[in-house]
């Protein structure tokens with residue numbers, strides 16, 4: 262596969278929360294590796310998706326939605342994003358066509374000015390706006406940053422995503438693939454399982470439990486016969502009132518979260534799953550180093 266025009270490289274996805282990074286990744290990879298939610302900031306760890314064809318391989322790094330840090334967790338996210346930009350072959354800066362430019366976008370562009378990596382402006386959700394509104398929006402961004410390419414897409418419908426892949430590959434050097442072709446994500450199953458549970462919590466509790474909720478998978482073990490996986494997980498909230506909402510009347514909410522999460526985990530793992538869910542209150546965990554480490558928000562040594 263080497264020396265005959267095979268191209269491979271790294272592309273980082275960045276954008277304000279909810280612009281559709283996970284949707285794009287899922288569309289391209291055709292599999293649920295990044296978690297989608299209509300609530301902002303659901304992707305907090307870096308999820309790597311690998312797209313492989315006969316001629317090429319693109320490794321996607323999904324950086325979290327970043328903004329001016331207000332807590333240690335925020336600082337950690339910004340630092341991770343900045344390191345990622347410098348290491349990749351191309352940065353895909355996603356924006357939402359129906360939202361105007363915000364302070365968050367300016368913050369991202371300021372960060373991007375610091376690296377030499379080519380940046381694409383990817384204008385997502387074009388299915389939701391009138392085509393005439395696109396040019397003025399794009400101009401607004403272009404006056405502030407020098408983009409290598411501007412690519413309007415709909416991640417949800419798949420419009421123009423093929424073109425986007427072509428343009429990304431044009432930035433890559435020739436070289437062998439980094440991963441075997443059957444590889445889609447190198448993220449540990451545990452993290453994906455935790456995110457699936459978290460997604461169900463956010464969907465089912467609507468506005469009542471904030472996105473600060475965290476899920477820790479404490480144990481995941483396959484039973485001897487191999488067709489049953491035991492998962493023990495804890496949902497961590499910041500307030501006792503949120504714990505109450507999460508548990509619900511006679512445990513009904515927690516039961517429903519568990520039922521839906523179990524269903525998806527079974528699909529993901531291809532085995533029967535026994536899911537044991539707990540809820541704990543840990544005040545202000547986002548500012549405590551100890552919990553950041555415990556939840557996997559940790560700097561490489």
Ligand SMILES: Nc1nc2c(ncn2[C@@H]2O[C@H](COP(=O)(O)OP(=O)(O)OP(=O)(O)O)[C@@H](O)[C@H]2O)c(=O)[nH]1
Pocket residue numbers: 276277278279280281282283284285296297298299300301302303304325326385386387388389414415416417418
């Ligand atoms: N109409 C439309 N909706 C979209 C499109 N792309 C994403 N969405 C919706 O926008 C919402 C947010 O999408 P996500 O993919 O979760 O956003 P994200 O950028 O990954 O968000 P975080 O992971 O929270 O940073 C979801 O409800 C998607 O269905 C699109 O092209 N068109």
